[in-house]
Amino acid sequence: MAAIDDVIKYTENNRDKFEExxxxxxRFPSISSDPDSTEEMNRCAEWLKKNFESFGLSAEILPTQGxxxxxxxxxxxxxxxxxxxxxxxxxQPVDPLELWNxxxxxxxxxxxxxxYARGATDDKGQAFTHVKAAEAWMKAGVEPPVNLVFLIxxxxxxxxxxxxxxxxxxxxxxLADAVLISDTxxxxxxxxxxxxxxxGITYMEFIVTGAKExxxxxxxxxxxxxxxxxxxxxxxxxxxxxxxxxxxxxYDGVKAPEDWELEEYEKLPWDFEELAKQLGISKLxxxxxxxxxxxxxxxxxxxxxxxxxxxxxxxxxTVIPSKAGAKVSMRxxxxxxxxxIANLFEDFVRxxxxxxxxxxxxxxxxxxxxxIPVEHPAMQxxxxxxxxxxxxxxxxxxxxxxxPVVSFFVDEMKCPTVLLGFGLxxxxxxxxxxxxLLEDFHRGIKTSAHFLxxxxxxxx
Ligand code: BES
Ligand code: MN
Ligand code: MN
Numbered sequence: 001m002a003a004i005d006d007v008i009k010y011t012e013n014n015r016d017k018f019e020e021x022x023x024x025x026x027r028f029p030s031i032s033s034d035p036d037s038t039e040e041m042n043r044c045a046e047w048l049k050k051n052f053e054s055f056g057l058s059a060e061i062l063p064t065q066g067x068x069x070x071x072x073x074x075x076x077x078x079x080x081x082x083x084x085x086x087x088x089x090x091x092q093p094v095d096p097l098e099l100w101n102x103x104x105x106x107x108x109x110x111x112x113x114x115x116y117a118r119g120a121t122d123d124k125g126q127a128f129t130h131v132k133a134a135e136a137w138m139k140a141g142v143e144p145p146v147n148l149v150f151l152i153x154x155x156x157x158x159x160x161x162x163x164x165x166x167x168x169x170x171x172x173x174x175l176a177d178a179v180l181i182s183d184t185x186x187x188x189x190x191x192x193x194x195x196x197x198x199x200g201i202t203y204m205e206f207i208v209t210g211a212k213e214x215x216x217x218x219x220x221x222x223x224x225x226x227x228x229x230x231x232x233x234x235x236x237x238x239x240x241x242x243x244x245x246x247x248x249x250x251y252d253g254v255k256a257p258e259d260w261e262l263e264e265y266e267k268l269p270w271d272f273e274e275l276a277k278q279l280g281i282s283k284l285x286x287x288x289x290x291x292x293x294x295x296x297x298x299x300x301x302x303x304x305x306x307x308x309x310x311x312x313x314x315x316x317x318t319v320i321p322s323k324a325g326a327k328v329s330m331r332x333x334x335x336x337x338x339x340x341i342a343n344l345f346e347d348f349v350r351x352x353x354x355x356x357x358x359x360x361x362x363x364x365x366x367x368x369x370x371x372i373p374v375e376h377p378a379m380q381x382x383x384x385x386x387x388x389x390x391x392x393x394x395x396x397x398x399x400x401x402x403x404p405v406v407s408f409f410v411d412e413m414k415c416p417t418v419l420l421g422f423g424l425x426x427x428x429x430x431x432x433x434x435x436x437l438l439e440d441f442h443r444g445i446k447t448s449a450h451f452l453x454x455x456x457x458x459x460x
Contacts (some may be wrong), residue, residue, distance in 0.1 A: 003142035004453045010136040011445050018132045018445065019115075019438060021051065025089075025124050026107040026117040032067055032090035032158045041154055044089050045070050048131075048152055055135040057148070062170075064162040067154030071173070074138070074148045081459040082147040083452060084176035084415070085134075086405065087127025087183065088156035091119035092430045099432035113438055120436035121423035126182035127152060129422060129444035136449050145456030149176060153405075156183075159203075159365045160404040167408070177416070177459060178378035179409045180451060182444060184399050184421035187268060192390045192447075194382050195419040197297070197398035198406055200332035200369035202341045203305075205362040206231075206349045207325035214310075215320040225356045228309040228324040234352045235326055238302055243286045245302045245330075247348045253335035257298045264396055265293040278426065297398035301331040329365075331400060338366035367404040370411065378416040381455035386420070388454075389447025397421070420447060 011018075028044035031037050045061045045068050052059035052072035059072035067090065076082070094104040102108040107117035119125070130150070137144040151174060153163055167174050184195040210225035239245055257265075272292055276284050286295045309324020311317040330341055342363045353359045372379075374396065386394040399419075409417045422444035428434045 003140070003145070004450065006140040006142055007133075007136045007449045007453075008446055010140040011132070011442065011449060014132075014136070015442055018442070019109075021132075022125060022128055022441065023107040023115070023117075025051075025128060026115070026119055027105055028089075029105045030090050030119070030154065031093050032155050033093060041067050041090070045154065048072075048089060051131065052150065055138045057134065057138070057150070059150075062166070064155070064166045066158075066162045069154065069163075069166060070150070070152040072148075072150040072152075073173075074134075074144055076147045080146050080456060081177040082149060082175070083455060084174055084179045084409075085127075085130045085148065085150045086179055086181045086409070087130065087150075087152045088123045088154065089119075089127070089152050090154045090157050091122070091124070092157050094118050094432075096432060101433055104432075104434070109438070110435075114435040115438055115441075116433055116435045118434050120434050121427040122429040122434065123156065123183045125436040125441055126422050126444065129182060129441060130180060130448045132445045133448035133452065136445070137452060144452060146452050148452075149174060156403065156405075159367065163405050164408050164412075167405075167413075174413075178381075178455060179413075179415050179417040180420070180448070181403070181406070181417065182420045182422050182448075183403050184401075184419045185423045185425050185427070186421050186440070187395045187397055187425075189424060190390075190392060191269065192386045192392055192394045193397040193421040194379065194386065194394040195397050195399050195421055196374050196379075197334075197371040198369060198402055198419075199297075199300070199400050200336070200338055200367045200407065201329055201365055201402045201404075202332060202338045202345070202363070203327070203329045203365035204342060204345050205325060205327045205364065206234075207323060207360045207362075208309075208353065209323050209358045209360075210356070211320070211322050214322050217318040217320045220320055224320050225354070226320050227357060228321050230353065230357055231307065231309060231324040231326055234349055235304055235307065235328075237352065238328075238348070242288055245300070247302075247344050249344050250300070250302075250341065253337075254300060254333055255335040257294060261298075262291075262294070265291070265297075268293070268395060268397070296400050298333055300333050300336060301400075303329055303331075305329050331402070332367075333369045334371050336369065338368050342366055365404075367402055368407045368411075370407040372410055372417050372419070376416040377458045378418045378455060381451055381458050382418040382420060384454040385447045385451035388450040389445075390443050394420075418451070420444070420451070422447070
């Protein structure tokens with residue numbers, strides 16, 4: 001019997017154990033954006049370290065300027081390739097809590113086969129598939145065909161501000177022949193996806209101040225500056241009704257998808273009406289001259305994430321706010337430079353601030369887009385892994401969202417990166433009732449185990 005058969009058998013014999021461990025991992029409220037979660041973050045990292053050690057990997061928790069990183073590895077052998085597995089143990093906040101059907105950090109297995117918990121799919125559940133595949137290889141009585149290095153960080157949901165420096169500092173440890181990541185989605189149920197491109201992101205906030213305090217709108221209306229109007233005007237200026245962004249230079253250098261990509265997108269089993277229905281809207285929005293898949297994956301965007309200023313409580317209050325502001329994120333595509341976009345945004349805002357107002361700008365995030373060459377052998381291994389682990393050939397997709405460190409792996413480390421999507425598009429990432437289909441958790445484990453086998457064969 002081939003080694004991989006023993007490994008797969010191990011995964012089948014340990015389904016209950018794997019689920020129990022996943023549930024333990026999901027119990028940690030490891031919310032990276034909350035400065036008060038030091039204890040929970042450390043306990044979660046510690047639990048992961050112990051889990052790695054429980055099946056024979058050497059593991060350690062390494063500090064960064066922010067939340068700690070968990071690193072685990074097999075003994076390095078020179079006769080086999082190295083796979084670096086990346087994932088994140090931090091999760092998004094849970095608000096609005098009242099919309100959850102069960103507490104977010106008390107994982108609940110439902111009749112429909114899902115586990116409900118914050119982090120179920122993003123990214124604890126998905127990352128853990130690779131941990132359990134490693135266990136299966138280590139414990140099946142056969143030798144893993146690759147050297148494994150795990151890098152599980154705690155700051156992805158806040159933009160991975162310290163990870164690149166951390167990797168550079170420990171460069172030797174993270175040199176690999178391929179990077180393996182599961183932090184994306186399938187195309188739909190039973191439609192696993194190999195993702196080859198992510199959008200980047202520039203995230204901005206601007207705060208406009210008028211008078212030094214809120215003012216009575218009867219006493220001072222007519223002579224007082226109103227920053228809420230300035231914010232409203234600037235935001236309205238940013239996009240035309242078709243959704244085309246009006247910031248000068250914003251589209252400079254934007255690379256259009258290639259013909260083969262457009263052809264592939266045509267073949268995917270889209271259902272735009274169903275998608276609109278799922279979202280509770282009558283039709284999809286956006287730039288009419290582009291097909292939906294291009295709007296969703298290949299075009300840069302600008303979205304207001306929040307607007308504030310003045311009175312928004314119950315009833316009416318006649319007031320002229322002293323301050324108003326907005327948070328705006330822009331999704332970027334290849335050919336756009338994130339810092340340049342931040343500067344263009346800043347110029348656009350500053351030019352529109354009348355003399356009697358002040359403005360402050362904050363740039364939270366700059367991450368470039370990534371396109372991964374689809375021709376490298378690791379991609380081939382990914383296809384083979386899905387075919388065996390899921391019983392389905394994967395679809396080749398892009399994603400509109402971002403994983404900040406990926407461009408660093410691809411463009412700076414020049415490392416073939418494989419994004420195996422095990423989650424579903426309706427898993428409620430970042431929202432109430434986040435979930436993960438347990439069957440996909442198990443199929444993910446098998447797919448990961450097969451990936452290591454296939455990659456080792458292909459690399460030889
Ligand atoms: N796992 C997501 C990214 C993702 C979601 C990829 C769905 C593909 C499908 C990741 O954890 C995430 O939320 N990224 C943030 C990055 C931001 C905080 C810099 C995003 O895209 O908003
Ligand atoms: Mn994620
Ligand atoms: Mn996320």
